[in-house]
Amino acid sequence: MRPRQLLRHHLFWPIAALVLLLVLNTVSNPSFLEIRLQNGQLYGSLVDILRNGAPTLLIAVGMTLVIATRGIDLSVGAVAAIAGAVACTWIASGGSAATAVLLALGACVLLGLWNGFLVSVLGIQPIIATLVLMTAGRGAAMLVTEGQIITVDDPLYHQIGAGFLVLPIAVLVSLGVLVGVALLTRGTALGMLVESVGVNPRASLLAGVRSRTIIWTVYVFAGLCAGVAGLMISSNVNAADANNAGLWIEMDAILAVVIGGTSLAGGRYSLAGTLVGALVIQTLTTTVYSIGVAPNAALVFKAVVVIAVCLLQSPRTSQVFGVRRKAGPRPSRSEEVTAA
Amino acid sequence: MSVMDVRSRQVRVPRRFLPVAATFAVFVLTFGAGSLRYEGFASPQVLTNLFVDNAFLIVLAVGMTFVILTGGIDLSVGAVAALSTMIAAATLEAGWPPLVSVAAVLLTGTCLGLLMGLVIHHFEVQPFIVTLAGMFLARGLCFLISVESVSITDPAFRAAATGTLTPVEGVTLTYSVLIALAVVLVAAHVLHRTRFGRTVYAVGGSEASARLMGLPTGRVKVGVYAVSGFCSALGGLLFSLYMLSGYGLHAVGMELDVIAAVVVGGTLLSGGVGYVAGSVAGVLVLGTVQTLISFEGTLSSWWTRIVVGVLLLVFVVFQRAVVRRAR
Numbered sequence: 001m002r003p004r005q006l007l008r009h010h011l012f013w014p015i016a017a018l019v020l021l022l023v024l025n026t027v028s029n030p031s032f033l034e035i036r037l038q039n040g041q042l043y044g045s046l047v048d049i050l051r052n053g054a055p056t057l058l059i060a061v062g063m064t065l066v067i068a069t070r071g072i073d074l075s076v077g078a079v080a081a082i083a084g085a086v087a088c089t090w091i092a093s094g095g096s097a098a099t100a101v102l103l104a105l106g107a108c109v110l111l112g113l114w115n116g117f118l119v120s121v122l123g124i125q126p127i128i129a130t131l132v133l134m135t136a137g138r139g140a141a142m143l144v145t146e147g148q149i150i151t152v153d154d155p156l157y158h159q160i161g162a163g164f165l166v167l168p169i170a171v172l173v174s175l176g177v178l179v180g181v182a183l184l185t186r187g188t189a190l191g192m193l194v195e196s197v198g199v200n201p202r203a204s205l206l207a208g209v210r211s212r213t214i215i216w217t218v219y220v221f222a223g224l225c226a227g228v229a230g231l232m233i234s235s236n237v238n239a240a241d242a243n244n245a246g247l248w249i250e251m252d253a254i255l256a257v258v259i260g261g262t263s264l265a266g267g268r269y270s271l272a273g274t275l276v277g278a279l280v281i282q283t284l285t286t287t288v289y290s291i292g293v294a295p296n297a298a299l300v301f302k303a304v305v306v307i308a309v310c311l312l313q314s315p316r317t318s319q320v321f322g323v324r325r326k327a328g329p330r331p332s333r334s335e336e337v338t339a340a
Numbered sequence: 341m342s343v344m345d346v347r348s349r350q351v352r353v354p355r356r357f358l359p360v361a362a363t364f365a366v367f368v369l370t371f372g373a374g375s376l377r378y379e380g381f382a383s384p385q386v387l388t389n390l391f392v393d394n395a396f397l398i399v400l401a402v403g404m405t406f407v408i409l410t411g412g413i414d415l416s417v418g419a420v421a422a423l424s425t426m427i428a429a430a431t432l433e434a435g436w437p438p439l440v441s442v443a444a445v446l447l448t449g450t451c452l453g454l455l456m457g458l459v460i461h462h463f464e465v466q467p468f469i470v471t472l473a474g475m476f477l478a479r480g481l482c483f484l485i486s487v488e489s490v491s492i493t494d495p496a497f498r499a500a501a502t503g504t505l506t507p508v509e510g511v512t513l514t515y516s517v518l519i520a521l522a523v524v525l526v527a528a529h530v531l532h533r534t535r536f537g538r539t540v541y542a543v544g545g546s547e548a549s550a551r552l553m554g555l556p557t558g559r560v561k562v563g564v565y566a567v568s569g570f571c572s573a574l575g576g577l578l579f580s581l582y583m584l585s586g587y588g589l590h591a592v593g594m595e596l597d598v599i600a601a602v603v604v605g606g607t608l609l610s611g612g613v614g615y616v617a618g619s620v621a622g623v624l625v626l627g628t629v630q631t632l633i634s635f636e637g638t639l640s641s642w643w644t645r646i647v648v649g650v651l652l653l654v655f656v657v658f659q660r661a662v663v664r665r666a667r
Contacts, residue, residue, distance in 0.1 A: 072468070118653075118656075122657060122660055123660060124656050124657070124660055125609050125610065127413070127468075127609060128603060128609055128652075128656050129656070131596070131599065131600070131603075131652065132649050132650075132652050132653045132656070133649070134596065135596055135600060135645055135648050135649040135652060136645055136646045136648070136649025136650065136652075137649075138642070138645060139642040139643065139644070139645030139646035139649065140646060142640070142642035142645075143642060143646070147640055147642065242642075251472055254468075254469075254472070255469070255472070258466075258469050264466045264468060264469065265466070294483055294487055296479065296480065296482075296483035296487065296588060297480050297483040297484050297487075298480065299476040299477070299479045299480030299483075300476070300477055300480030300481060300484060301480070302473075302476045302480070303473045303474070303476035303477035303480060304477075306469065306472070306473040306476070307459070307470070307473045310463075310465045310469055310470070310473075311459070311463050311465070314463040314464055314465050315464060316462065316463050316464055317463065
């Protein structure tokens with residue numbers, strides 16, 4: 001590949017950022033890249049990054065499809081908190097882990113249906129429709145846990161977030177969903193239909209695409225992903241914290257999607273980009289912690305990386321560098337999702 | 341100017357006021373319900389306290405209204421407000437004169453907003469992402485200044501915070517309320533009586549049309565984020581008067597309350613439709629809900645969030661119905 005083509009690739013800058021972060025880590029801590037096999041389980045900093053990033057990655061996969069339809073789902077953090085709250089409350093009151101998981105995921109599907117209903121049937125802007133649940137959701141989670149932090153002691157439930165099958169189970173689940181979605185959407189016409197809805201829902205409808213069903217489905221899927229992520233978070237610590245579980249994870253997920261080159265204007269998406277984006281976010285967090293910056297001040301670095309990657313990807317910057325790239329559809333305000 | 345007056349009169353068809361009127365109606369209804377249910381609720385002081393306790397929210401909502409009117413969004417307001425409390429507290433602790441400290445806060449907030457606006461406009465990055473990064477940046481900067489909460493001991497600041505006015509017998513209010521009301525009046529003037537304000541509405545209605553009409557859309561798009569930055573800084577100052585401390589975890593999640601207040605106040609997120617008066621009404625509705633829940637006593641605090649969510653839903657669906665009928 002010629003350097004010019006390489007620079008043109010939509011994943012060039014995100015991958016460059018990721019490599020830079022990994023190099024930085026290796027320089028400051030030579031044992032960073034070490035991975036060792038112990039009792040049939042892999043250990044090492046890289047595995048930790050994957051494991052801590054698994055919930056964000058999973059939510060980001062769901063978010064990618066939502067954003068591809070020119071939507072956004074702000075409620076995923078609250079949905080994750082609700083999933084943890086439902087599961088832990090059920091287990092704490094004597095239920096089994098399996099039914100707890102089913103109950104929690106069932107609740108999340110309902111919440112996804114709700115979001116999808118507001119967006120696709122009532123035609124409310126996605127940012128507002130999901131803001132409703134983002135605001136009320138944590139209150140609802142508090143309602144389930146009655147304001148307490150519910151702790152549980154169930155070895156089976158603990159496996160979801162902390163179990164190992166060579167790799168952490170959470171990582172396997174997230175990567176499995178990523179690959180599954182990639183095969184399903186890119187192996188069939190589904191991905192193209194999702195993108196066509198994102199470009200213009202009305203035109204897609206006239207062309208015979210079931211815009212409403214597709215939009216509805218992606219919100220349900222995002223809710224389901226958020227639910228599984230919420231179970232990972234709560235099972236990892238054996239507790240449900242309605243206030244803090246998955247706090248700001250929607251922002252991390254959206255950032256991961258955007259860093260991966262998926263436009264918030266909808267109409268195109270890249271699952272590989274989302275994977276890279278989630279890894280960049282998590283590696284950055286780990287890097288900042290390991291060089292000893294206060295956790296909260298780490299936000300400054302996150303801001304800098306986000307701005308840098310977004311600026312480098314912006315069409316305007318490409319023009320300045322004389323590199324032309326297929327630009328995404330420009331955001332237009334007049335066309336709301338009115339799949340009626 | 342006379343031409344503008346005529347135009348602004350034409351714009352005011354009653355239907356445009358419908359969402360704002362509905363918000364005021366809900367405010368009157370919730371307040372009325374509280375008055376019937378609780379003794380001592382319907383006092384002028386409870387009404388005044390809505391302003392006293394939410395002065396900073398009103399100022400933030402005014403700034404957010406400008407941004408949302410252009411069809412943008414500013415997620416950084418809560419974080420910039422927190423940064424303002426931090427800068428105010430830290431500079432006062434370092435012995436700066438209060439006025440210099442206030443100027444530094446306002447300048448920082450405005451510059452942050454300006455910077456975000458420039459990135460949004462010139463690099464064509466979505467407002468959502470840029471202001472999200474701005475939110476991270478401002479919160480992070482707070483903790484770079486100090487991880488701990490810094491209390492404000494400056495006598496002038498304390499006097500401004502605790503000083504009260506008694507315009508009518510039995511009603512006391514703070515200086516913050518006066519500042520907030522002044523901000524609302526100035527904002528209403530700017531939006532309805534200046535070229536900048538007209539262009540804000542024009543950009544929100546249709547940016548392409550506004551540009552073709554020769555309006556300075558770029559300057560206005562950058563400008564509204566500067567306005568929002570300034571309002572966030574001022575709101576942060578009022579918040580520091582309210583809390584008498586600077587802390588990086590102040591005002592966490594406040595951007596959601598502000599957006600909710602603006603939306604409940606009848607401003608459309610797609611831009612072009614809305615009034616600052618509506619946003620004030622939105623803040624008052626949220627404040628009343630909070631007061632009602634604290635009066636009830638037995639209801640837990642999380643009910644506030646659920647009720648706010650439900651209110652948001654009702655208003656959004658209502659707006660949707662109004663817009664559909666208009667078509």
